Amino acid sequence: MEKKGWDGFEIGAMLRSFDGAIRDIATTLPEDRPYSQSNSFTASVADWRIEKPLFNKDYCIDCQFCWVYCPDMSIISRDKKMVGIDFDHCKGCGICVEVCPTNPKSLLMFPEQKEEEVALAEWPQKEKKADTVVEED
Numbered sequence: 001m002e003k004k005g006w007d008g009f010e011i012g013a014m015l016r017s018f019d020g021a022i023r024d025i026a027t028t029l030p031e032d033r034p035y036s037q038s039n040s041f042t043a044s045v046a047d048w049r050i051e052k053p054l055f056n057k058d059y060c061i062d063c064q065f066c067w068v069y070c071p072d073m074s075i076i077s078r079d080k081k082m083v084g085i086d087f088d089h090c091k092g093c094g095i096c097v098e099v100c101p102t103n104p105k106s107l108l109m110f111p112e113q114k115e116e117e118v119a120l121a122e123w124p125q126k127e128k129k130a131d132t133v134v135e136e137d
């Protein structure tokens with residue numbers, strides 16, 4: 001298919017999401033759907049990032065907050081379990097890290113070139129709550 005810029009399309013032109021038929025999109029995993037070349041799923045935006053989120057499953061409670069809030073559908077969840085990040089479509093906004101409720105967080109932002117094993121080895125420890133002082137009358 002000939003690639004056009006955004007201003008090369010006729011007014012009212014339609015872009016096909018899929019090449020061919022898809023029977024049940026809800027039960028077909030994204031990677032198994034027959035996306036067309038004009039669907040944004042086929043375009044990688046990985047080079048937009050300067051920082052990336054990395055996932056530490058040791059602390060994850062599968063709350064799915066990251067999946068709900070990710071604006072790019074880049075959190076991969078299977079059977080309500082967080083399994084990883086789609087780095088072809090993640091733009092590095094950091095929202096998933098903001099909403100992750102665990103202590104320490106199960107997702108943290110790192111420089112794009114950081115190796116995962118090194119990041120996991122440097123993961124912060126659980127933060128202790130400050131002692132509460134109870135004042136007596």
Ligand code: SF4
Nearest residue numbers: 070090091093094096
């Ligand atoms: S950094 Fe942003 S785009 Fe990437 S997985 Fe997290 S919320 Fe989604």
Ligand code: SF4
Nearest residue numbers: 060061063064066100
């Ligand atoms: S927000 Fe954090 S704890 Fe919840 S599923 Fe995502 S990584 Fe796991």
